[in-house]
Amino acid sequence: VKESKEKRSQIMRAVKGKDTAPELKVRKLIHSLGYRYRLHASHLPGKPDIYFSQKKKAISIHGCFWHGHSCKRGDRIPSTNTEYWKDKIGKNKLRDKKAFKLLSEKGWSTLIIWECYLKEIEWVKHKVINFLEN
Numbered sequence: 001v002k003e004s005k006e007k008r009s010q011i012m013r014a015v016k017g018k019d020t021a022p023e024l025k026v027r028k029l030i031h032s033l034g035y036r037y038r039l040h041a042s043h044l045p046g047k048p049d050i051y052f053s054q055k056k057k058a059i060s061i062h063g064c065f066w067h068g069h070s071c072k073r074g075d076r077i078p079s080t081n082t083e084y085w086k087d088k089i090g091k092n093k094l095r096d097k098k099a100f101k102l103l104s105e106k107g108w109s110t111l112i113i114w115e116c117y118l119k120e121i122e123w124v125k126h127k128v129i130n131f132l133e134n
């Protein structure tokens with residue numbers, strides 16, 4: 001059974017969307033720590049989800065599937081249209097890598113928070129504090 005084009009674009013919209021649940025969760029966490037941030041840096045490579053202009057630091061929340069994380073969720077390529085998804089995710093990974101490099105060339109540091117990390121919110125909290133304070 002092939003996924004219909006419509007179904008596929010539905011999935012894409014869902015995974016590419018701004019203000020996703022994981023993103024909101026991280027925003028809430030950072031806010032509760034007392035940091036003030038800006039959202040969706042369209043002027044920066046890779047358009048990081050959250051950024052701190054003065055510190056030149058950016059945080060992106062990555063969906064494990066969409067960005068090809070090497071975890072259980074990220075490794076699960078759909079059994080239909082496998083080549084399509086492999087290609088798509090491969091391109092996303094390349095784009096992420098490029099954005100990361102461009103940002104660091106501009107003097108920015110980036111923290112990637114994978115969706116699966118959010119199961120350990122305390123750990124993410126420490127990771128964020130470390131990132132922003134060092």
Ligand SMILES: [Zn+2]
Pocket residue numbers: 064069070071072073074114115116117
């Ligand atoms: Zn993951």
